[in-house]
Amino acid sequence: MRKVRVFAPASIANMGCGFDIIGLALDEVGDIIEIVQSEGDGLTITNKTDVPLPDDIEKNVITPVVRTFLKRIGKKAQIDVTICEKIYPGSGIGSSAASSAAAAYGMNELYGCPLTEEEVVEVAMEGENLASGGYHADNAAPAVMGGIILIRGYEPLDVVKISVPGNFYCAVIHPRIVVTTKEAREILPKQVPLHTAITQWGNVGGLVAGLFTSDIELVGRSMKDVIAEPYRKQFIPGFDELREKVLAAGALAMNISGSGPSVFALCNHKDKADAAGKIMGEHFDALGIKNEVYVVKVSNKGAKLTRVSI
Ligand code: HSE
Secondary structure, eight states: OEEEEEEEEEEEESTTTOTTTEEEEEEEEEEEEEEEEESSSEEEEEEOSSSOOOSSGGGSTHHHHHHHHHHHHTOOOEEEEEEEEOOOTTSSSOHHHHHHHHHHHHHHHHTTOOSOHHHHHHHHHHHHHHHHSSOOOTTHHHHHHOSEEEEEEETTEEEEEEOOOSOOEEEEEEESOOOOHHHHHHTSOSOOOHHHHHHHHHHHHHHHHHHHTTOHHHHHHHOOOSSSHHHHGGGSTTHHHHHHHHHHTTOSEEEEOTTSSOEEEEESSHHHHHHHHHHHHHHHHHTTOOEEEEEEEBOSOOOEEEEEEO
16 A cells, blocks of 8 residues: 655646746645545545535546556556645636646655656646646646746647746635636637737737746736737726726736736735735625635745655
8 A cells, every 4th residue: 555645736837928828826725635545446436525515526727637547558457546634616816727737746656656747747637638628738837846837838848847936925815706617718718809819919928038038027017918808897896996996006917817807916025925915805896796715925836745645
């Protein structure tokens, strides 16, 4: 029997302009799971948290991750997973990706790391597909690898890790509005006018250049999304007014976190992130919408073992 205990961090997808191709890992907030491998052929998942998750394992993102991993390495085993800590699903900080990444990373560790880091991300993407109906890695890749990740291409998967320059903090607000990733993806146009694509390409290039050169101003002015945000912001009451207030308080940028409904402000100082978080909380309080605010450091750390016993 072998056992691992794994942590995988929360993450924020898109960073505004990088729809499906950029995501960042957050510090300390995340999922913890334990995986026990023994002889046999089966899978159980036990939820020890107070976060409600489906009882049917076919609906749990960990299931396709474990099965895909075993298929990929050509092995059979009895796998028993215990979920010890869980980000609330729908909180907009990559809950499904954290479980998927923890499962993929943990399985790889159990078997002596037969897969590369990129292949671990590919396996984790199976969980994202179950959760959202699409193979996107902009939460899964940072949850596995940490830092800010650019997904240069999907066929084949080609990921570039960008170390986080300096002290970046995110203020994230989760307003209690239900918007599923599936519905937030379905409302998007299938085609984009050329001038819109040109604006987005410029912003993505500017964001990556700004991160590599630690040009904070360039990072901030590049985090503008002209493709998904115009459709998705309708789900977030007062989005434009909120952004004006948050930017006036010193945030570098404010965008929808992944597919929403959470919103995040990127800041280069904790005090500014605290101020942005306060403004965001007051905004939704005034609208009578319950919310939770987190102020979290952007992290270079990805999935990791927290304890191993063999
Ligand atoms: N890139 C994905 C989207 C992230 O925006 O739909 C989902 O969390």
